[in-house]
Amino acid sequence: MRKTFGASGRNSKHAILKSVIGGIAASVGVELFLHPHELIAGGVTGISGLVSFHTDNHFGMLLVLFNLPLLFFYSLLGRKKILLQVLPGLLAFAGSAFLLAPLPAVSGEPVIAALAGGLCLGFGGGLAVKSGGLLDALGLEKTDRIRSAGIQAGTRPAISVERLLLLCHALVLVTAGAALGWERTLYSAFACLAAYETAGIVIFGFRRLAGVTTANPRQVEAEMKSRLRLEGLAWNDAGIGHDRAREIDRDSDYARVSAQTRLIYSVHLLDVPRFKAVVRKADPQAEIVWVERSGMKQE
Known part of the structure; x- marks a missing residue:
């Protein structure tokens, strides 16, 4: 005590x-x-x-x-x-x-x-x-x-x-x-x-949390690894891996993102344009959700 x-x-x-x-x-x-x-x-x-x-x-x-x-x-x-x-x-x-x-x-x-x-x-x-x-x-x-x-x-x-x-x-x-x-x-x-x-x-900090909702998660993940060398923080059909659930649940914005997305990435500010381009190329129908200082922004 x-x-x-x-x-x-x-x-x-x-x-x-x-x-x-x-x-x-x-x-x-x-x-x-x-x-x-x-x-x-x-x-x-x-x-x-x-x-x-x-x-x-x-x-x-x-x-x-x-x-x-x-x-x-x-x-x-x-x-x-x-x-x-x-x-x-x-x-x-x-x-x-x-x-x-x-x-x-x-x-x-x-x-x-x-x-x-x-x-x-x-x-x-x-x-x-x-x-x-x-x-x-x-x-x-x-x-x-x-x-x-x-x-x-x-x-x-x-x-x-x-x-x-x-x-x-x-x-x-x-x-x-x-x-x-x-x-x-x-x-x-x-x-x-x-x-x-x-x-x-x-x-x-210099990184932003991005959630990607896509019908082709494995294709997006493969493109991220090959082009930006980014690993998804967690993904499965429930939306979040068990190893990250407790950590993300501490923040309500993170929790909402984890419930709506299959792929979650930590993206450097300078890589944001390339990140968007890679996602669009891998799946033109994919949606990107950013956790920003004011909450979430969907693209």
Whole structure:
């Protein structure tokens, strides 16, 4: 019992440390690359930066101020411990932003600043999420659903948080375009894309899980072995091998994929186009299901 408690305590400390490091890395991207060129990121971070450009309020203070109401709302969705998980990284983000604000810009080129700032922000945000926290309250998990009383009583489906997130990020960029000019907004969008992809790599790694539904599983498997040297993780008529069932069952997305497919592959990001081509050549009627950061995507 003591050993379990000690291991849990160490894991908690490591998670807090990663979240704090993520906050510092994100503030480096924002204060040393993006803000000197009046570029913003998406979400509450972008809103805070946009407001700080036109007021005397500091970005770090606005970041905390704007995040707290949304974090409280997030806790109402069932994440009661979200504040304890998020506050270390968020406070490190805001606090280090205060310290870095007086420093000059690292790069004078807006394109380089957008790319470097997005990479730092994405690395920091991804590291915080991987440790169980968040640096931006608009990084809500996309599997959550928001239901009003009217929607709950009726037959309308739940509103996807993913769609709300996309709408919020789009509104932030449109507002930035009106306030800062569309050239800066274009660079800001580039920074957002770099941050999003970097965070995805930090959280999920360089490989994606793909499920293939096919009437010719042996032919697809043979093509994968000969052309990409990929071995299927598991396959049988039930959809999943017994040696992987327990591991995949830990994640609901993986479990759904295993129930719908006969072949499951771990594909490197750079091999995704070739993977699709090989599947289509082996069986033009095959369906590919990708497990992504937002759930599953069928092709």
